[in-house]
């Protein structure tokens with residue numbers, strides 16, 4: 001299948017228009033006409049090789065929302081015309097304990113990413129969602145509720161599930177104090193979900209101009225982090241803190257804010273190790289944990305939750321030619337709150 005999109009040809013270069021082929025439809029595949037593709041900060045980390053050597057040419061994009069245009073002969077999960085979503089992985093081993101539990105993101109042999117990797121045949125380059133179409137095995141795609149706009153849904157496929165999953169794992173709900181570090185693409189979804197689940201939500205941000213938006217999204221409190229003194233009164237105040245910051249920061253300030261048995265979940269992946277003050281862990285039996293996206297059943301659950309609560313991402317819809325500017329603005333924390341590419345402009 002012929003595809004048009006955008007690719008990074010090398011880590012040091014801007015994304016450029018790119019034409020390529022996708023595999024022909026196999027029995028369990030569906031073909032997708034992409035409507036919108038979100039820009040995740042992970043796209044930028046990878047296109048710039050901030051996580052180590054990458055595979056070029058790279059077509060980034062793992063927040064994909066579109067419509068099914070064709071189905072393979074054995075497909076049962078989707079019909080032509082269905083709204084469909086694809087996230088951060090397109091395949092996994094299907095047989096390990098994680099895969100059998102529906103936690104494909106933690107596949108023991110490694111999930112197959114949506115781009116910047118080879119497919120499981122070991123030879124086909126996986127090209128991502130910054131393009132006009134897509135082909136995927138039906139088991140690795142999800143249904144989009146009909147009441148939600150596809151532009152606001154696209155970011156749910158990564159940013160949404162990545163915050164929904166830890167909030168469910170650590171049982172966010174009424175009576176719980178949840179902190180969200182960084183009001184970006186991920187963080188703003190964390191605020192919306194934690195609020196919808198009934199938790200008391202505090203945003204930690206280094207961008208004072210985001211306060212009104214944070215409160216409108218459901219945050220109860222907004223704390224400016226540029227002045228470390230503002231964090232002092234919040235010592236031992238939180239049950240759960242979700243760190244979505246994409247940059248290298250001092251997480252020890254936030255450990256101090258956890259209550260007894262509180263957990264700091266690391267979600268942002270700046271590419272550099274964090275230094276941890278072990279004393280802050282010992283005091284209060286605090287924990288540091290990690291969390292990575294979510295599996296197919298949980299992505300579907302998250303989308304159904306969004307349908308029921310009318311939750312979507314706040315997006316700035318852009319044309320393909322704006323992507324390099326959008327990358328710069330994302331790195332500068334200047335996006336409200338996710339860039340989404342209109343795929344008709346590829």
Ligand code: NAP
Nearest residue numbers: 041182183184185186205206207245246247268269292293
């Ligand atoms: P984003 O939209 O750029 O948001 C990151 C936010 O971090 C910014 O909006 C900003 O929030 C804050 N920030 C940025 N630079 C900062 C600095 N120098 N000091 C303090 N705060 C800073 O990025 P994203 O797409 O949400 O992704 C966030 C991170 O999560 C990335 O590292 C990404 O790779 C990672 N990620 C992880 C997973 C996973 O499964 N664990 C999935 C997707 C992405 P304020 O302006 O409010 O301060």
Ligand code: ZN
Nearest residue numbers: 040042158159
């Ligand atoms: Zn992502």
Ligand code: ZN
Nearest residue numbers: 093096099107
């Ligand atoms: Zn597996």
